[in-house]
Amino acid sequence: MVALKRLLPLRAVLVTGKGGVGKTTVAASLARYAAAQGKRVLCAEMVGDAETASALADALGVPRLDVEPVDVGPNLKAVLLAPTLGHQRFLRDVLPMRLLADAAMRSAAIRRFLAAAPTFPEMGVLYRLLDLVRAKQRDGSDLHEMIIVDLPATGHALALAQIPQSLLRVIPTGPIASAVKEGLALLMDPEKTGALVVTLPETLPVSEALELARGIEQHEIPLAQVFVNRVPFDPFSDEEREVVRAVLADRPPTLGGRTLERIDRARVALARLEREVKVPIATLQDVWLEGPRLAEEMASLMAVGEA
Ligand SMILES: Nc1ncnc2c1ncn2[C@@H]1O[C@H](COP(=O)(O)OP(=O)(O)OP(=O)(O)O)[C@@H](O)[C@H]1O
Numbered sequence: 210m211v212a213l214k215r216l217l218p219l220r221a222v223l224v225t226g227k228g229g230v231g232k233t234t235v236a237a238s239l240a241r242y243a244a245a246q247g248k249r250v251l252c253a254e255m256v257g258d259a260e261t262a263s264a265l266a267d268a269l270g271v272p273r274l275d276v277e278p279v280d281v282g283p284n285l286k287a288v289l290l291a292p293t294l295g296h297q298r299f300l301r302d303v304l305p306m307r308l309l310a311d312a313a314m315r316s317a318a319i320r321r322f323l324a325a326a327p328t329f330p331e332m333g334v335l336y337r338l339l340d341l342v343r344a345k346q347r348d349g350s351d352l353h354e355m356i357i358v359d360l361p362a363t364g365h366a367l368a369l370a371q372i373p374q375s376l377l378r379v380i381p382t383g384p385i386a387s388a389v390k391e392g393l394a395l396l397m398d399p400e401k402t403g404a405l406v407v408t409l410p411e412t413l414p415v416s417e418a419l420e421l422a423r424g425i426e427q428h429e430i431p432l433a434q435v436f437v438n439r440v441p442f443d444p445f446s447d448e449e450r451e452v453v454r455a456v457l458a459d460r461p462p463t464l465g466g467r468t469l470e471r472i473d474r475a476r477v478a479l480a481r482l483e484r485e486v487k488v489p490i491a492t493l494q495d496v497w498l499e500g501p502r503l504a505e506e507m508a509s510l511m512a513v514g515e516a
Protein backbone atom coordinates (compact mmCIF):
# COMPACT_ATOMS: atom_id res chain seq x y z
CA MET A 210 0.00 0.00 0.00
CA VAL A 211 1.27 3.42 -0.84
CA ALA A 212 -1.14 6.03 0.59
CA LEU A 213 0.56 9.39 0.19
CA LYS A 214 -2.60 11.43 -0.34
CA ARG A 215 -2.25 13.01 3.07
CA LEU A 216 0.93 14.77 1.90
CA LEU A 217 -0.90 16.59 -0.91
CA PRO A 218 -2.17 19.57 1.16
CA LEU A 219 1.34 20.40 2.45
CA ARG A 220 3.34 23.37 1.17
CA ALA A 221 6.72 21.75 1.87
CA VAL A 222 7.65 18.07 2.08
CA LEU A 223 11.17 17.39 3.38
CA VAL A 224 12.37 14.05 2.02
CA THR A 225 15.04 12.70 4.31
CA GLY A 226 16.80 9.46 5.24
CA LYS A 227 20.16 7.71 5.17
CA GLY A 228 22.36 7.61 2.07
CA GLY A 229 21.17 5.47 -0.82
CA VAL A 230 17.74 4.53 0.54
CA GLY A 231 15.95 6.20 -2.38
CA LYS A 232 15.34 9.80 -1.25
CA THR A 233 15.90 11.27 -4.70
CA THR A 234 13.82 8.59 -6.40
CA VAL A 235 10.98 9.02 -3.88
CA ALA A 236 11.13 12.84 -4.16
CA ALA A 237 10.96 12.63 -7.97
CA SER A 238 8.11 10.12 -7.99
CA LEU A 239 6.13 11.95 -5.29
CA ALA A 240 6.54 15.12 -7.38
CA ARG A 241 5.25 13.34 -10.51
CA TYR A 242 2.37 11.83 -8.57
CA ALA A 243 1.32 15.15 -6.96
CA ALA A 244 1.60 16.97 -10.32
CA ALA A 245 -0.65 14.32 -11.89
CA GLN A 246 -3.13 14.95 -9.07
CA GLY A 247 -3.30 18.58 -10.23
CA LYS A 248 -0.95 20.28 -7.76
CA ARG A 249 1.54 22.87 -9.04
CA VAL A 250 4.67 21.09 -7.83
CA LEU A 251 8.25 22.22 -7.47
CA CYS A 252 10.76 19.46 -6.80
CA ALA A 253 13.90 20.89 -5.20
CA GLU A 254 17.25 19.24 -4.69
CA MET A 255 19.30 20.67 -1.84
CA VAL A 256 22.90 21.00 -2.97
CA GLY A 257 26.02 22.64 -1.55
CA ASP A 258 26.67 24.45 -4.80
CA ALA A 259 24.91 24.56 -8.13
CA GLU A 260 27.83 23.06 -10.07
CA THR A 261 27.57 19.47 -8.82
CA ALA A 262 25.88 16.86 -11.02
CA SER A 263 22.21 16.60 -10.16
CA ALA A 264 20.82 13.21 -9.19
CA LEU A 265 17.33 14.72 -9.28
CA ALA A 266 17.80 15.80 -12.91
CA ASP A 267 18.55 12.15 -13.77
CA ALA A 268 15.55 10.88 -11.82
CA LEU A 269 13.26 13.37 -13.56
CA GLY A 270 14.81 12.81 -16.97
CA VAL A 271 15.97 16.37 -17.65
CA PRO A 272 19.49 17.27 -18.82
CA ARG A 273 20.27 19.69 -16.00
CA LEU A 274 18.80 21.76 -13.22
CA ASP A 275 19.55 25.28 -12.10
CA VAL A 276 18.99 27.60 -9.17
CA GLU A 277 15.91 28.98 -10.95
CA PRO A 278 13.00 26.58 -11.52
CA VAL A 279 12.79 24.87 -14.93
CA ASP A 280 9.77 23.12 -16.45
CA VAL A 281 9.84 19.34 -16.26
CA GLY A 282 6.29 18.56 -17.36
CA PRO A 283 2.67 19.57 -16.83
CA ASN A 284 2.36 21.11 -13.34
CA LEU A 285 5.92 20.12 -12.56
CA LYS A 286 9.04 22.23 -12.16
CA ALA A 287 12.38 21.43 -10.59
CA VAL A 288 15.14 23.52 -9.06
CA LEU A 289 18.46 23.30 -7.26
CA LEU A 290 18.19 24.60 -3.73
CA ALA A 291 21.68 26.03 -3.23
CA PRO A 292 22.54 28.54 -0.49
CA THR A 293 23.79 31.22 -2.92
CA LEU A 294 20.50 32.93 -3.85
CA GLY A 295 19.43 32.80 -0.23
CA HIS A 296 22.69 34.44 0.80
CA GLN A 297 22.02 37.23 -1.66
CA ARG A 298 18.58 37.84 -0.12
CA PHE A 299 20.13 37.56 3.31
CA LEU A 300 22.77 40.18 2.51
CA ARG A 301 20.06 42.47 1.17
CA ASP A 302 18.36 42.15 4.52
CA VAL A 303 21.50 42.94 6.53
CA LEU A 304 23.19 45.50 4.33
CA PRO A 305 21.62 48.94 3.99
CA MET A 306 21.58 49.10 0.21
CA ARG A 307 20.83 46.58 -2.49
CA LEU A 308 23.87 47.77 -4.44
CA LEU A 309 26.08 47.03 -1.49
CA ALA A 310 24.57 43.58 -1.08
CA ASP A 311 25.10 42.75 -4.75
CA ALA A 312 28.69 43.98 -4.54
CA ALA A 313 29.27 41.92 -1.39
CA MET A 314 27.94 38.84 -3.17
CA ARG A 315 30.46 39.36 -5.97
CA SER A 316 33.31 39.24 -3.49
CA ALA A 317 34.90 35.79 -3.46
CA ALA A 318 36.03 36.30 0.14
CA ILE A 319 32.49 36.98 1.35
CA ARG A 320 31.11 34.06 -0.64
CA ARG A 321 33.75 31.79 0.92
CA PHE A 322 32.87 33.09 4.37
CA LEU A 323 29.16 32.46 3.86
CA ALA A 324 29.83 28.95 2.57
CA ALA A 325 32.17 28.06 5.44
CA ALA A 326 30.47 29.46 8.54
CA PRO A 327 28.51 26.53 9.96
CA THR A 328 25.12 28.25 10.14
CA PHE A 329 25.13 30.09 6.85
CA PRO A 330 24.60 27.36 4.25
CA GLU A 331 21.40 26.25 6.02
CA MET A 332 20.38 29.88 6.45
CA GLY A 333 20.84 30.43 2.72
CA VAL A 334 18.72 27.37 1.94
CA LEU A 335 16.02 28.41 4.38
CA TYR A 336 15.88 31.92 2.91
CA ARG A 337 15.67 30.54 -0.60
CA LEU A 338 13.00 28.02 0.38
CA LEU A 339 10.96 30.81 1.93
CA ASP A 340 11.21 32.83 -1.28
CA LEU A 341 9.94 29.89 -3.29
CA VAL A 342 7.10 29.26 -0.83
CA ARG A 343 6.09 32.92 -0.98
CA ALA A 344 6.25 33.25 -4.80
CA LYS A 345 2.87 34.14 -6.29
CA GLN A 346 1.22 33.94 -9.69
CA ARG A 347 -0.33 37.08 -11.22
CA ASP A 348 -3.72 36.23 -9.74
CA GLY A 349 -2.20 36.08 -6.26
CA SER A 350 -2.32 32.29 -5.89
CA ASP A 351 0.79 30.34 -4.92
CA LEU A 352 3.18 29.77 -7.81
CA HIS A 353 4.45 26.55 -6.22
CA GLU A 354 1.63 24.93 -4.30
CA MET A 355 3.79 22.06 -3.12
CA ILE A 356 7.57 22.10 -2.76
CA ILE A 357 9.21 18.72 -2.35
CA VAL A 358 12.75 18.99 -1.03
CA ASP A 359 15.23 16.18 -1.62
CA LEU A 360 17.63 16.58 1.31
CA PRO A 361 21.20 15.35 0.86
CA ALA A 362 21.77 13.36 4.05
CA THR A 363 20.20 12.47 7.35
CA GLY A 364 21.32 15.49 9.37
CA HIS A 365 20.00 18.23 7.13
CA ALA A 366 16.34 18.25 8.05
CA LEU A 367 17.46 18.76 11.61
CA ALA A 368 20.09 21.35 10.71
CA LEU A 369 17.46 23.41 8.90
CA ALA A 370 15.46 23.78 12.10
CA GLN A 371 18.27 23.76 14.65
CA ILE A 372 20.62 26.32 13.20
CA PRO A 373 18.08 29.12 12.70
CA GLN A 374 17.06 28.68 16.32
CA SER A 375 20.61 29.09 17.56
CA LEU A 376 20.94 32.10 15.27
CA LEU A 377 17.78 33.59 16.76
CA ARG A 378 19.39 33.46 20.18
CA VAL A 379 22.25 35.59 18.87
CA ILE A 380 20.19 37.95 16.68
CA PRO A 381 16.74 38.06 18.27
CA THR A 382 15.33 41.08 16.36
CA GLY A 383 15.57 42.84 13.01
CA PRO A 384 14.97 41.74 9.41
CA ILE A 385 17.07 38.56 9.66
CA ALA A 386 15.31 37.49 12.81
CA SER A 387 11.89 38.04 11.28
CA ALA A 388 12.78 36.11 8.13
CA VAL A 389 14.21 33.29 10.23
CA LYS A 390 11.10 33.27 12.42
CA GLU A 391 8.90 33.10 9.36
CA GLY A 392 11.00 30.20 8.05
CA LEU A 393 10.79 28.36 11.35
CA ALA A 394 7.06 28.97 11.62
CA LEU A 395 6.68 27.36 8.19
CA LEU A 396 8.94 24.42 9.05
CA MET A 397 7.15 23.70 12.31
CA ASP A 398 3.55 24.01 11.14
CA PRO A 399 2.12 20.51 10.59
CA GLU A 400 -0.50 21.96 8.23
CA LYS A 401 2.24 23.31 5.98
CA THR A 402 5.35 21.18 6.38
CA GLY A 403 5.94 17.47 6.76
CA ALA A 404 9.08 15.35 6.88
CA LEU A 405 9.00 12.13 4.90
CA VAL A 406 11.56 9.67 6.26
CA VAL A 407 12.61 7.16 3.61
CA THR A 408 14.04 3.82 4.66
CA LEU A 409 14.61 0.26 3.48
CA PRO A 410 12.92 -2.81 5.00
CA GLU A 411 16.09 -4.10 6.68
CA THR A 412 17.18 -4.18 10.32
CA LEU A 413 19.85 -1.47 10.42
CA PRO A 414 18.11 1.03 8.09
CA VAL A 415 14.95 0.74 10.20
CA SER A 416 16.90 1.45 13.41
CA GLU A 417 18.43 4.49 11.73
CA ALA A 418 15.06 5.67 10.44
CA LEU A 419 13.54 5.40 13.92
CA GLU A 420 16.39 7.45 15.35
CA LEU A 421 15.98 10.05 12.60
CA ALA A 422 12.21 10.20 13.16
CA ARG A 423 12.80 10.85 16.86
CA GLY A 424 15.36 13.58 16.08
CA ILE A 425 12.94 15.26 13.68
CA GLU A 426 10.18 15.29 16.26
CA GLN A 427 12.55 16.61 18.93
CA HIS A 428 13.31 19.54 16.65
CA GLU A 429 9.59 20.13 16.28
CA ILE A 430 9.53 19.49 12.56
CA PRO A 431 6.29 17.62 11.93
CA LEU A 432 6.94 14.04 10.90
CA ALA A 433 4.30 13.35 8.24
CA GLN A 434 5.05 9.83 7.12
CA VAL A 435 7.59 7.04 6.92
CA PHE A 436 8.21 5.62 3.48
CA VAL A 437 9.56 2.07 3.21
CA ASN A 438 11.15 1.78 -0.19
CA ARG A 439 12.14 -1.37 -2.10
CA VAL A 440 9.95 -3.82 -0.22
CA PRO A 441 10.64 -7.21 -1.82
CA PHE A 442 7.76 -8.73 -3.75
CA ASP A 443 6.27 -11.54 -1.68
CA PRO A 444 4.27 -13.99 -3.80
CA PHE A 445 3.55 -16.43 -0.94
CA SER A 446 0.78 -16.89 1.57
CA ASP A 447 1.89 -17.77 5.12
CA GLU A 448 1.38 -21.50 4.50
CA GLU A 449 3.15 -21.37 1.16
CA ARG A 450 6.11 -19.66 2.76
CA GLU A 451 6.38 -22.49 5.32
CA VAL A 452 6.28 -25.07 2.54
CA VAL A 453 9.01 -23.29 0.60
CA ARG A 454 11.09 -22.92 3.76
CA ALA A 455 10.78 -26.67 4.44
CA VAL A 456 11.80 -27.50 0.87
CA LEU A 457 14.85 -25.22 1.08
CA ALA A 458 15.88 -26.25 4.61
CA ASP A 459 18.12 -29.21 3.81
CA ARG A 460 19.61 -27.87 0.61
CA PRO A 461 22.74 -25.83 -0.01
CA PRO A 462 22.17 -22.03 -0.13
CA THR A 463 20.30 -20.88 -3.22
CA LEU A 464 19.28 -17.51 -4.60
CA GLY A 465 15.68 -18.42 -3.86
CA GLY A 466 16.66 -19.09 -0.25
CA ARG A 467 18.26 -15.68 0.01
CA THR A 468 15.17 -14.04 -1.47
CA LEU A 469 13.04 -15.79 1.12
CA GLU A 470 15.34 -14.51 3.89
CA ARG A 471 15.03 -11.01 2.48
CA ILE A 472 11.23 -11.31 2.47
CA ASP A 473 11.35 -12.49 6.10
CA ARG A 474 13.62 -9.61 7.16
CA ALA A 475 11.32 -7.13 5.41
CA ARG A 476 8.31 -8.49 7.31
CA VAL A 477 10.13 -8.17 10.64
CA ALA A 478 11.36 -4.66 9.78
CA LEU A 479 7.88 -3.50 8.76
CA ALA A 480 6.31 -4.96 11.89
CA ARG A 481 8.87 -3.11 14.02
CA LEU A 482 8.16 0.19 12.26
CA GLU A 483 4.44 -0.31 12.73
CA ARG A 484 4.98 -0.86 16.45
CA GLU A 485 7.29 2.09 17.00
CA VAL A 486 6.13 4.81 14.63
CA LYS A 487 3.01 6.86 15.27
CA VAL A 488 2.67 8.31 11.77
CA PRO A 489 1.33 6.35 8.78
CA ILE A 490 3.74 4.11 6.91
CA ALA A 491 3.75 3.93 3.12
CA THR A 492 5.45 1.04 1.35
CA LEU A 493 6.59 0.61 -2.19
CA GLN A 494 8.05 -2.42 -3.86
CA ASP A 495 11.28 -2.96 -5.70
CA VAL A 496 10.86 -1.81 -9.29
CA TRP A 497 13.03 -3.23 -12.04
CA LEU A 498 13.64 0.05 -13.81
CA GLU A 499 16.24 2.80 -13.70
CA GLY A 500 16.55 6.55 -14.26
CA PRO A 501 13.46 8.56 -15.21
CA ARG A 502 11.39 5.45 -15.98
CA LEU A 503 11.80 4.30 -12.36
CA ALA A 504 10.27 7.53 -10.99
CA GLU A 505 7.48 7.43 -13.59
CA GLU A 506 6.58 3.86 -12.65
CA MET A 507 6.74 4.65 -8.93
CA ALA A 508 4.51 7.69 -9.45
CA SER A 509 1.88 5.54 -11.14
CA LEU A 510 2.13 2.94 -8.36
CA MET A 511 1.51 5.80 -5.91
CA ALA A 512 -1.61 6.79 -7.84
CA VAL A 513 -2.83 3.16 -7.94
CA GLY A 514 -2.19 2.88 -4.21
CA GLU A 515 -4.71 5.67 -3.57
CA ALA A 516 -7.39 4.11 -5.71
N1 LIG B 1 11.80 1.25 -5.49
C1 LIG B 1 12.97 1.08 -6.12
N2 LIG B 1 13.15 0.00 -6.94
C2 LIG B 1 14.30 -0.18 -7.59
N3 LIG B 1 15.37 0.62 -7.49
C3 LIG B 1 15.27 1.69 -6.69
C4 LIG B 1 14.07 1.99 -5.96
N4 LIG B 1 14.29 3.12 -5.26
C5 LIG B 1 15.55 3.50 -5.51
N5 LIG B 1 16.16 2.67 -6.38
C6 LIG B 1 17.56 2.77 -6.87
O1 LIG B 1 18.41 2.87 -5.74
C7 LIG B 1 19.50 3.75 -5.99
C8 LIG B 1 19.54 4.83 -4.92
O2 LIG B 1 18.39 5.65 -5.04
P1 LIG B 1 18.45 7.23 -4.81
O3 LIG B 1 19.53 7.86 -5.59
O4 LIG B 1 17.06 7.72 -5.00
O5 LIG B 1 18.83 7.23 -3.25
P2 LIG B 1 19.22 8.48 -2.35
O6 LIG B 1 18.71 8.17 -0.99
O7 LIG B 1 18.75 9.73 -2.99
O8 LIG B 1 20.79 8.40 -2.38
P3 LIG B 1 21.82 9.54 -1.87
O9 LIG B 1 21.85 9.40 -0.38
O10 LIG B 1 23.10 9.13 -2.54
O11 LIG B 1 21.30 10.86 -2.34
C9 LIG B 1 19.28 4.32 -7.40
O12 LIG B 1 20.10 3.59 -8.27
C10 LIG B 1 17.81 4.04 -7.68
O13 LIG B 1 17.62 3.84 -9.05
Ligand SMILES: [Mg+2]
Nearest residue numbers: 232233234264
Ligand atom coordinates in the same frame (compact mmCIF):
# COMPACT_ATOMS: atom_id res chain seq x y z
MG1 LIG C 1 19.83 11.48 -3.50
